[in-house]
Amino acid sequence: MSLSTKYNPAETEDKWYKYWMDQGFFHSEPSSDKEAFSIVIPPPNVTGVLHMGHMLNNTIQDVLIRKARMEGKNACWVPGTDHASIATEARVVAMLREKGIKKSSLTRDEFLKYAWEWKEKYGGIILEQLKKLGASCDWERTHFTMDPDYYKAVIKVFVDLYNKGYIYRGLRMINWDCEAKTALSNEEVLYKEEGERSVLYSVRYKIKEKEEWVTIATQRPETIMGDVAIAVNPTDERYKHLVGKKVLVPFINREIPVIADDYVDKTFGTGCLKVTPAHDVNDYEIGVRHNLPVIDTINEDGTLNEKCELPKFFGKDRFAVRKEIVKDLREAGHLVKEEDFTTRIGRSERTNSVVEPKLSLQWFVKMKEISVRAKDSVERDEIKLHPAKFKNTYRHWMENVRDWCISRQLWWGHRIPAWYDEAGNVVVAETEAEALKQYKIQHPGSGIQKLKQDVDVLDTWASSWLWPIEVFKGFNEKYFKDGRIDRSQNADLKYFYPTDVLVTAPEILFFWVARMIIAGYEYMDEKPFNDVYLTGVVRDKLGRKMSKSLGNSPDALELIGKYGADGVRTGMLFSSAAGNDLLFDEKLCEQGRNFANKIWNAFRLVKGWEVAKQPQPEENKVAIEWFESKLNQSIGELEDHFTKFRISDALHTLYKLVWDDFCSWYLEIIKPEFGKPIDDATYQKTISFFEAILKLLHPFMPFLTEELWHELIDRKKEDCLIIAEWLKPKAFNEKLIAHCETGFEVVTQIRNARNSKGLSPKESLSLSVNGVSKEVDQFASVIKKLANLKSIEAVSEKPTNATSFLIGTREFYIPLEGKVDAAKEKEDLRKELDYNKGFLASVMKKLSNEKFVSGAKPEVVEIERKKKADAESKIKSLEERLTALG
């Protein structure tokens, strides 16, 4: 057969993916005879496209799921997508804007119709891209967080938490766009990096009780009519005497107290802060701490209202008022100082107007009580984080957990199931009819027939935190009763929950992972997963985060086209220890592709041999015995890496096994002379080694390995590698491996000698050893073949006219009549001598230290003594050889 010298991924990838799908290898149903192994995918944004982060993340999941499948487990990887309210809504809004349609000109229903159209059009793209990567997801179980059932589940949970008393309404500062008259999410507020120029005004307020003034600094003098206190730092000696006194607000002369609060920075401005809870987030929090009233002086459109008490400002824009009031303050002698100042001002992404902090009623989840078990389970390692360093981060967050604001001022998402009457009385219920029913019970005789539903939607995480439960339909009314899920009737949940591993990015440890754990304990009475593998962030090679605006994110599908899915997968895993950022460089993919090609060519070599019934050469027997041991040693290492989720290390182990041990040593030993056949016994063994390697590599490189699995020997097509049996580590001969390594070292030294003497590998040499060496004896045939030797003989006399090397304490000589450069030889020997003398000195330093000899463990001292003896004997031998050279 004639095979290309290069592996061509394009020919195999689609073919095998389709075949695996057709055979239903990815699908799994609960079964009684198999152990379950399940993973739920971190659902990517429904309208997203595959980026490098997804590639890394999903490759790791696929490696884990494929290995489990081969281990005979019932492997279930549930895929799906997230509605991602903010991101998706922003994209739909942008799309409409391009068409010249403003969101504000649409009704909610009209907007949602566009959004759903958008979702239908782009929603499946990312999942199709995952298939190109080789992801072996159970596609029959694909979910979307706004599927009808999922939607219902989210609503049910809201109602349930409300009824349990975990959900409440509270005031919160939101970002308000006065021009668009709409709330903005944090993501829609932009800050100029260099800040904006502004003026810091120092304004004095009169103390009521005496003829003394207190001066505060503010950027927003137009808000002073909303002041409810003056705050100073409790440790500030300058103002201690004023705490508890009353101060008069300029112009309106309202009395406000002077209070002490740690928040105040003594060194900023005058050290006095005016407290305006309605118009500043921090002031609001101070207000809460000190039980201060809230005076909201600004309307939705940014004009001042009657609460500011000064009729000349009613209905005037806040910036116009600022100008006027500065003038008034100056004239009245209140303005002490004006200075230029650079500050961060938030502007609306939509209108570029200055964002106004505005208090509004939002929905919150009380976190303290509901998160206790989630905190403890990670603390006690019931859920293990990999790498474990994230435990600290997790603990810190859970101990300082804040209540979770779950309402968002958007339309795309799960609409909050709260219903209001005209007076603002609220009922929470799954449906309007149910809400009305409850309302009538709570307000008998009101006669009201129509309630208005809350306009906001829920935070995206308030739906995705149910993901590991709801992908198995846990919140269906059949199982979800009285605030708990009874899984005894739900076969999927009973079998697949808790899932085995969650693979995700550390930046969403709190947003998502922690909350899934909370939901798991609250609704399933059990953790949602056993292990959490936190990947790193994929960055470019300069260490910058990959982003669209920087344009430094390579096109994932292009990469797959260029290097093959297997090449990209292994390339990414080569340098991605858990929790470490991955500095992505296309070179990694190149390395992955080269690896695939190396395996392909090893296959070409083996496949090209003619096989004959003939005696098995001695070196082949040795090679087989050695590789068998090496293989089993590697399987053991591999297993160890997997149990510790060191996926990158696992790949390195295989890379070495294949490239160095199998290709560079094993195949080179058994390779028959050109044109000659290989003996049957060796060939059969080689095929079985190759099969073992393909199995071990399959989770990492599914396409190439499946292809070769079928090419290597004739087998039925349905007899696929993807479902072949995984290898268990077996005992191996450690001594043999060590001895063989010594043999390889002899080969290396001979090659080295050839290199430095300029001898062709084709020129046959002789080797002399002083004394008998078991290792050399055992591997004589191997050494002869690999180093191209005529003979190996034991001698007692040191040969002259020879170059020499030392392995352990044994001397080797290669007689080279007339080719020895004595000066060069001496120089080399001297270098080695220096090294060994230095080494001996370092050992002696330890051994001559009495405290070491008496203090260290006996084994350690023994090792040092052995080192000393070895070094001494080496030095002796080197010196002798130097003398011999004259």
Place this chain on the structure above:
RNA sequence: GGGUAUUUAGCUCAGCUGGUUUAGAGCACUACCUUGACAGGGUAGGGGUCACAGGUUCGAAUCCUGUAAUACCCACCA
């Protein structure tokens, strides 16, 4: 500002409970080789006072303290 990490070869990183030759790998680099699997290859080689300063110890890349840089998360300056 609070928290959590990181700092080892030109680059990316291993080095797990302190001792296992005077610190390893991959990539990059250098020299040589190459018509019989693979130049996307082979053989060999050079390259590091383990960020800095102290301390603990018979012994520190490894443990402790401090300093300096960097990254991420949280909170954000009137």
